[in-house]
Amino acid sequence: MIKNISLALLLLSSVASAELFKKTNLGLGVTIGSGTVTTVRDGEQNYTIIGVNADYFFIDNLSVGIGFMSWMGSTPTLNQLTVPVTYYIPLNKQWRPYIGAFARKTYVSDGYDDYESYGGKLGMAMVLSPNSYIGVGLISEYQSSCSKWQDDCSRTYPEFVFALSF
Numbered sequence: 001m002i003k004n005i006s007l008a009l010l011l012l013s014s015v016a017s018a019e020l021f022k023k024t025n026l027g028l029g030v031t032i033g034s035g036t037v038t039t040v041r042d043g044e045q046n047y048t049i050i051g052v053n054a055d056y057f058f059i060d061n062l063s064v065g066i067g068f069m070s071w072m073g074s075t076p077t078l079n080q081l082t083v084p085v086t087y088y089i090p091l092n093k094q095w096r097p098y099i100g101a102f103a104r105k106t107y108v109s110d111g112y113d114d115y116e117s118y119g120g121k122l123g124m125a126m127v128l129s130p131n132s133y134i135g136v137g138l139i140s141e142y143q144s145s146c147s148k149w150q151d152d153c154s155r156t157y158p159e160f161v162f163a164l165s166f
Contacts, residue, residue, distance in 0.1 A: 020132075023059050025057045029163060032051075033049045052067065061087055076108050076112050077110075080106045082102055083104075084101070097123070115144070116144045117143045123138065125163075131164060133162075134163075137159040138158060
């Protein structure tokens with residue numbers, strides 16, 4: 001199944017006609033994954049993560065977006081709304097380092113408090129075609145409503161991206 005999805009994505013990238021990182025381009029994405037959250041009340045919880053996002057290039061190399069992710073399959077459920085800004089540094093045609101920032105609102109069920117977070121990301125994008133790329137990076141996120149009694153107010157995690165631009 002993964003091979004079929006990869007093949008479909010590669011075929012879609014060859015059909016689209018836009019150049020990457022150019023003003024007025026629109027990028028659409030889907031997130032599928034898994035994650036683990038540990039809480040004092042519920043212990044370790046494993047989740048299935050599903051999301052969608054869209055990015056728009058207001059000027060060349062600079063995108064602003066909006067995304068929604070849902071962490072499902074365990075308690076509490078999490079729903080996240082994220083607004084990212086990403087700048088792709090135009091070093092050459094194939095390699096594009098990127099830097100970005102984001103703000104996120106997380107809605108939590110079952111009596112837990114909702115919270116806000118913000119962060120940044122650094123990475124490298126490799127252009128695959130005139131309208132697709134893969135990227136790998138590192139995200140650092142800080143929970144803004146964190147109290148002095150919490151010791152896990154920030155986290156750093158990897159980012160893996162396959163993107164199509166239209």
